[in-house]
Amino acid sequence: MKAVMCRRPPGLPAFSDADLASIAQGALAWNHSLPPGGVRASVEGGWVTLSGEVHWNYQRQDAIDCVRALPSVAGISNRITLYAST
Numbered sequence: 001m002k003a004v005m006c007r008r009p010p011g012l013p014a015f016s017d018a019d020l021a022s023i024a025q026g027a028l029a030w031n032h033s034l035p036p037g038g039v040r041a042s043v044e045g046g047w048v049t050l051s052g053e054v055h056w057n058y059q060r061q062d063a064i065d066c067v068r069a070l071p072s073v074a075g076i077s078n079r080i081t082l083y084a085s086t
Helices: 017-030 057-068
Strands: 002-005 039-044 047-054 075-082
Touching: 017 039, 017 047, 017 057, 039 057, 047 057, 057 075
Parallel strands: 047 075
Antiparallel strands: 002 075, 039 047
């Protein structure tokens, strides 16, 4: 698992965990490099936990980049795994 700390610039609105989870999930859904429904976001105390499975490592990084800049994100835990290759 990889953790990423984020800095929230002053003056940005603070969202509740439920609102932030909804916003993060919407941002992930719009990211076309991610498989539909392949990555999920949950939030506790502003800390976003990403989970799910993707085919390529760049998709894990894209998911982090997708939510990193969202307002109220304190940090990100990356629990996204890669599909086992056959």
